[in-house]
Structures are given as structure tokens and as C-alpha cells.
Amino acid sequence: MLLNTLLLALREIRRNLMRSFLTILGIVIGVAAVITMVTLGNGATRAVQDQISSLGSNLLMVLPGQRLGPGMPTAGAPLFKEADVEAIASQIGGINAVAPEVRAAVTVVANGRNWSTSVTGTSNAYFETNNWRIAGGRKFEDNEERAGAAVCVIGETVRRELFGTGSPLGEHVRVKQFSCEVIGLLASKGQSAMGRDQDDVVVMPLHTVQRRVTGNQRVNTLLVSLLDGSDTERVKASLTDLMRERRKLADNEDDNFNVLDTKQLAETLSGTTKVMTMLLGAVAAVSLLVGGIGIMNIMLVSVTERTREIGVRLAIGALEREVLLQFLIEAVVLAALGGLVGVALATIASIVLADVMQIPYLFNPTINLVSFLFSAGIGVVFGYFPARRAAQLDPIEALRHE
Amino acid sequence: MTATVLSRSALDGAPPARGMDDADAAAVAQGTPIIRLRGVTKVYGQGQAAFQALKGVDLDIDSGDFVAVMGPSGSGKSTVMNLLGCLDTPTSGEYRFRGLHVERLSRDQRARLRRQYLGFVFQGFNLLARTSAQENVELPLLYRGQRTAERHRAAREALASVGLAGWEHHTPAELSGGQQQRVAIARALVTSPAVLLADEPTGNLDTQRSREIMDLLCTLNRERGITVLMVTHESDMAAYAKRVVHFVDGRVDSDWRQNSAPRIDAGRGDT
Numbered sequence: 001m002l003l004n005t006l007l008l009a010l011r012e013i014r015r016n017l018m019r020s021f022l023t024i025l026g027i028v029i030g031v032a033a034v035i036t037m038v039t040l041g042n043g044a045t046r047a048v049q050d051q052i053s054s055l056g057s058n059l060l061m062v063l064p065g066q067r068l069g070p071g072m073p074t075a076g077a078p079l080f081k082e083a084d085v086e087a088i089a090s091q092i093g094g095i096n097a098v099a100p101e102v103r104a105a106v107t108v109v110a111n112g113r114n115w116s117t118s119v120t121g122t123s124n125a126y127f128e129t130n131n132w133r134i135a136g137g138r139k140f141e142d143n144e145e146r147a148g149a150a151v152c153v154i155g156e157t158v159r160r161e162l163f164g165t166g167s168p169l170g171e172h173v174r175v176k177q178f179s180c181e182v183i184g185l186l187a188s189k190g191q192s193a194m195g196r197d198q199d200d201v202v203v204m205p206l207h208t209v210q211r212r213v214t215g216n217q218r219v220n221t222l223l224v225s226l227l228d229g230s231d232t233e234r235v236k237a238s239l240t241d242l243m244r245e246r247r248k249l250a251d252n253e254d255d256n257f258n259v260l261d262t263k264q265l266a267e268t269l270s271g272t273t274k275v276m277t278m279l280l281g282a283v284a285a286v287s288l289l290v291g292g293i294g295i296m297n298i299m300l301v302s303v304t305e306r307t308r309e310i311g312v313r314l315a316i317g318a319l320e321r322e323v324l325l326q327f328l329i330e331a332v333v334l335a336a337l338g339g340l341v342g343v344a345l346a347t348i349a350s351i352v353l354a355d356v357m358q359i360p361y362l363f364n365p366t367i368n369l370v371s372f373l374f375s376a377g378i379g380v381v382f383g384y385f386p387a388r389r390a391a392q393l394d395p396i397e398a399l400r401h402e
Numbered sequence: 403m404t405a406t407v408l409s410r411s412a413l414d415g416a417p418p419a420r421g422m423d424d425a426d427a428a429a430v431a432q433g434t435p436i437i438r439l440r441g442v443t444k445v446y447g448q449g450q451a452a453f454q455a456l457k458g459v460d461l462d463i464d465s466g467d468f469v470a471v472m473g474p475s476g477s478g479k480s481t482v483m484n485l486l487g488c489l490d491t492p493t494s495g496e497y498r499f500r501g502l503h504v505e506r507l508s509r510d511q512r513a514r515l516r517r518q519y520l521g522f523v524f525q526g527f528n529l530l531a532r533t534s535a536q537e538n539v540e541l542p543l544l545y546r547g548q549r550t551a552e553r554h555r556a557a558r559e560a561l562a563s564v565g566l567a568g569w570e571h572h573t574p575a576e577l578s579g580g581q582q583q584r585v586a587i588a589r590a591l592v593t594s595p596a597v598l599l600a601d602e603p604t605g606n607l608d609t610q611r612s613r614e615i616m617d618l619l620c621t622l623n624r625e626r627g628i629t630v631l632m633v634t635h636e637s638d639m640a641a642y643a644k645r646v647v648h649f650v651d652g653r654v655d656s657d658w659r660q661n662s663a664p665r666i667d668a669g670r671g672d673t
């Protein structure tokens with residue numbers, strides 16, 4: 001009987017293909033929207049989480065400036081000195097490495113090719129704080145760091161742009177007015193969560209950059225990586241105390257530097273994307289509900305339209321529950337069909353959009369299954385009322401219906 | 403013979419014997435009517451608006467009979483047909499179908515009774531649109547839970563028996579009125595019902611088509627022993643029947659057998 005009823009329902013759907021298609025359109029869009037939103041949201045969250053793990057152990061960034069935020073001038077605050085690095089390394093516990101950082105935009109030239117990139121002046125500790133692996137060649141020698149030798153370690157993007165497929169080791173690149181030997185190549189990190197190419201870097205000893213590029217003794221940023229298991233808040237507090245002391249701030253003065261916790265930032269960011277995912281998913285779920293109401297609407301019209309047919313079915317001996325089941329199954333099959341088409345559509349849309357947004361496409365079986373079952377459930381809920389109405393028709397009245 | 407009496411429990415699921423079986427034959431032989439109405443009334447509406455469509459009808463119909471129901475418009479013909487067809491229940495009085503008290507049955511029990519024993523032919527054909535003749539005829543079998551192959555065979559046979567072999571895959575829109583009515587008759591026949599009920603089956607047809615339908619009903623009655631009850635306004639059509647019952651104002655006004663001396667006997671069907 002159930003099989004027969006299913007056949008009846010399928011026959012009815014096939015008989016009214018256009019109407020059936022319009023009926024399920026709302027469900028299709030609703031399911032596709034829910035799955036796409038959640039899939040993309042998960043992808044974005046994953047991208048942020050990848051970024052966190054690529055940071056390695058927790059990293060603190062010390063930046064000059066009053067307080068970070070819109071409208072707060074950072075220009076007036078003094079930058080850091082190289083001696084700050086020594087002081088932090090020797091006086092604060094629980095830290096793994098400390099590195100200074102000076103950045104400048106430069107154009108590098110080699111093999112007759114130009115490439116605009118940024119140069120980072122720092123120490124060997126930088127490779128540790130920022131989780132860089134050396135893919136080929138070596139880091140800086142102590143005497144190179146001290147003397148500010150014309151040597152550099154380049155990122156994968158810079159290598160590709162300047163040397164194509166060739167090895168850069170031992171080659172020379174021209175930066176500003178000086179020639180610089182490539183002694184190392186960084187292992188590729190790929191894109192950051194924000195879509196920035198992390199491999200587009202040239203790393204030199206701090207003194208080299210200070211003397212030959214920026215022309216001053218200043219350090220823009222201090223990078224402090226923590227040992228596994230050390231208390232971030234405690235390290236932050238002692239770091240703040242130390243820097244206040246070194247910058248000779250009176251008790252009533254505000255900090256003129258900031259200590260940023262990158263992991264915390266990244267976690268905040270990934271928390272935000274999670275909330276966004278939920279919000280977008282919820283909005284999409286509402287559209288799914290609207291799709292369900294669409295089904296009820298069409299089914300009610302269909303019951304009225306097919307009153308005579310129902311009369312005939314009842315007159316020739318259909319039981320009340322058989323008519324109920326027929327209409328209910330029709331609604332459920334329609335809704336489930338919409339769910340299936342929605343899942344297919346969402347898969348295509350998610351893959352394409354994830355590619356455009358440069359986030360990973362993560363197939364999420366749960367949300368696909370849940371959306372599909374939910375759409376079938378919508379068929380039951382919104383199909384029941386019209387179906388009951390059909391089943392309870394009086395056969396005589398129904399047959400007389402014009 | 404107790405076998406004539408239909409048990410109520412048979413309508414709660416188990417498929418009872420169908421068609422013109424030995425029990426029916428015995429009933430005919432014994433003169434036990436397949437249909438028996440006693441003091442049946444039907445009131446439509448309530449209070450001020452109440453209208454009494456049937457005012458105490460007694461009627462017996464023997465198995466294998468061919469009865470034409472006639473009477474002026476509004477005399478209660480359709481009302482009585484709906485009652486006989488178990489589509490409705492009387493307001494008061496008693497209706498026994500093969501000994502079973504129909505007025506005591508639930509909606510679903512009556513539906514089971516219809517699907518097992520009754521075939522309907524409606525004035526407006528009432529075929530499912532955009533559905534092939536074959537599928538229309540299969541419909542009652544679907545509700546009986548018959549297998550696909552069996553359904554196909556039975557539907558083809560039924561269509562052939564009304565002269566529509568080769569028209570199986572035409573939809574109602576592709577058939578003439580007469581052909582549509584024959585599809586409707588095939589649908590009523592396909593279950594081999596004990597009783598065929600037709601409310602103005604020729605009402606929408608021209609004389610030629612009407613005669614074809616009447617010939618068909620006669621053949622079914624004669625050759626397959628199906629009891630036929632038919633409402634008609636035309637005495638030409640009533641002439642095909644073995645018996646004519648006249649309704650006037652919610653009562654049986656006259657009741658006679660044809661091809662013998664007409665029996666004019668006001669009100670009493672069972673005398």
C-alpha cells in the first residue's frame with residue numbers, strides 16, 4: 001500500500017512538472033542557502049585556525065603607540081631600540097625567543113627582473129618567533145648579524161619571481177644601491193587567513209636594513225614567542241612592566257606601546273567567523289521555513305483544484321488514511337526532492353565560492369544530512385494540514401464540486 | 403443460507419469474497435434481496451433550513467436485477483443513490499446491504515464496502531484528467547492492493563469489454579464523451595462489483611451514444627449477472643431496464659416490472 005501510494009504521488013508530481021518545480025523552488029533555495037552558508041563559514045573558520053597553527057607557539061607583538069584603535073595617534077610614541085631585545089631575553093621568564101623587526105618596502109632586482117616586496121630586518125630568532133623553516137641554504141652567521149653583512153634569506157614567492165625555476169642560493173640580488181647574496185630559502189607558508197601572500201618576503205640582518213635601507217637605529221616591532229605551557233597573561237604583564245621601566249614612564253602615564261597577543265587575536269577572529277556562520281545559517285534556515293509555507297500553499301491549492309479527483313478516489317473506496325497518505329507523501333516527496341536539488345546546488349555553489357574567496361572547501365556531511373532531513377520534515381509538517389483537509393472531504397460534496 | 407449475510411468484521415481489513423459468487427446466486431434463488439431499505443429518511447440541513455429529501459422509503463432490490471430510477475427533479479433520486487452506494491447514511495431507517503446494516507458502519511467500513519462490492523458511474527464521467535484510460539481503470543484495483551501485472555491485465559480486459567481495446571493510452575481529453583463514459587464504466591466494472599450504480603450515466607450524451615451505453619449495461623447485467631441501478635430522466639433509456647421505480651417528492655410513487663404487466667403499486671416495494 002505504501003509503495004502504491006508512493007507511486008501515485010510520483011505519478012502526480014510527474015504529471016504537473018512545472019507546478020512541482022515551482023513548489024520546491026523555495027525549499028531548493030533554502031536548503032542550498034543553509035548548506036552554502038555553513039560550508040563557507042566552516043571554511044573561513046578553518047582558514048583562521050590554520051593561521052593560528054601556522055603562528056606556532058603563542059606570539060606576542062610589541063608595537064609602539066598609545067593604544068591600538070581608531071583615532072589613536074601612534075606617531076608620537078618612540079620606537080624601540082635593539083637593546084630592548086637583549087633586556088627582554090635576559091629578564092623575562094617563560095619566553096622562547098625574542099626578535100626585533102624593521103620593515104621597509106623595496107624593489108629587488110636579479111636576472112634583469114624587478115620585484116616589489118618588503119624587506120624585514122631582524123635576527124635569527126625571527127625564524128623561531130614566526131615559525132619559519134629554512135627550505136635550503138642557511139640562517140645568518142653571528143658575524144653577519146653584527147656587521148650588517150649584505151646577505152638575505154628569501155621567501156618562495158620572491159624566488160619564483162626572480163629566479164623562475166632555478167635555485168637562488170649563492171646568487172646576488174640588488175636591493176636599493178647594494179648587492180646582496182642569497183644565503184637561504186624559506187619553506188613556503190602560503191596565504192594567510194586575510195589572503196596576504198606570506199611568502200613574499202626578503203629577510204636580512206637587522207643592522208643591514210638599518211644602515212642600508214632605513215638609515216636609522218630604530219626598531220618598529222618586537223616579536224616575543226612564548227614557551228609551550230607558559231602563562232600568556234603573566235608574561236604580558238611582566239613584559240609591560242619591563243617596557244614601562246625602560247621607557248621611563250611615570251606611574252600616572254599611560255603605556256606608549258601595545259602588547260598584542262596574536263593567538264588571542266586569531267581566536268577572536270575565528271570566534272567572529274563562527275558567530276557569522278551561525279547568523280547566516282539562521283537567516284538561511286528562515287528562508288527554508290518560507291519554502292515550507294510555499295509547499296503548504298501549493299498543496300492547499302492543489303487540494304481545492306483536485307477536489308473532484310479526491311471525490312472519485314473516495315467514492316471508489318479509498319480510505320481516509322489512504323488519501324491522507326497520498327497527499328502527505330506527495331508533499332514529503334516534493335520537499336525531499338527539493339532538498340536533494342538544494343544539496344546538489346549547494347555543493348556546486350560552495351566549491352565555486354570557496355575558490356573565489358580563497359578559503360578551503362570542507363564537505364560537511366552533517367549539515368547536508370540535517371538540511372535534507374529538515375526539508376523532508378517540512379514536507380510532513382506543511383503537507384499534513386492540506387492532506388488532512390483532502391482526506392476529510394465528503395465524497396458527495398467533492399464529486400459535486402465544480 | 404447464512405453465507406449471504408456479510409459480516410461487519412470482514413470490512414475491517416480481510417478481503418471478503420467479491421462479485422457474483424455462490425452466495426449471491428443462492429440469494430437470488432431464495433429471493434433474498436441484496437439491497438433492502440426500510441423507512442429510510444434523509445434530512446439535509448438543520449433547524450429552519452432543514453429539508454427532508456427522503457420521506458420514508460422502502461425498497462428491495464434483488465441480485466441480478468436491472469432497475470431504472472425515475473422521477474421529477476428534486477424528488478430524491480440522487481439522494482437515494484448516494485445512500486445505496488454507501489456514500490452517505492440515512493437520517494433514520496434501515497439500510498441492509500447483503501444483510502449488513504450499512505447505517506451502523508463507520509466511514510472507512512463503508513469505503514471498504516464500496517471498494518469490494520460497488521461500482522459507480524457518474525453523470526460527469528469523473529475521470530482523472532491527464533491520466534490514461536488504463537490508469538483510470540486501474541485506480542480501484544490500486545486501492546485494493548492488487549499487484550501491478552494483475553492490475554494491467556484486469557484493466558485491459560475491462561477496457562476491451564466496453565469496446566475500448568487499443569485506447570488504453572489515451573487521456574480523457576483525447577476521447578469522445580461516449581468513450582469517456584465507457585472508460586468510467588470499465589473503471590466501475592474492473593473490480594467485478596456486485597452492484598453497479600449509475601446516476602444519469604447518459605445525461606451528457608447524444609441519443610446514439612446513450613443507446614451504446616445502455617446496450618453495454620444490459621450486456622453486463624445479462625452476461626455477468628451484475629445488479630444495475632440507474633437514474634434516468636428519459637423513458638427511452640428506462641425501457642432497457644427490467645424494473646422501473648418512480649420517485650416523487652421523496653417517496654416511491656410507483657414500481658413496476660417491464661415486459662410483463664406493469665405493477666403499479668404505490669409505495670410498497672416489497673409486496
Ligand SMILES: Nc1ncnc2c1ncn2[C@@H]1O[C@H](COP(=O)(O)OP(=O)(O)OP(=O)(O)O)[C@@H](O)[C@H]1O
Nearest residue numbers: 446447453455473474475476477478479480481482
Ligand atoms: N447536500 C444537500 N444539502 C441540502 N439539500 C440537498 C442536498 N442534496 C440534495 N438536496 C436537496 O434534496 C432534494 C433532492 O435532491 P436530489 O439530488 O436527490 O434530487 P434528484 O431527484 O436527483 O434531482 P435531479 O433529477 O435534478 O438530479 C433537492 O430538493 C435538493 O435541493
Ligand SMILES: [Mg+2]
Nearest residue numbers: 479480481601
Ligand atoms: Mg440527481
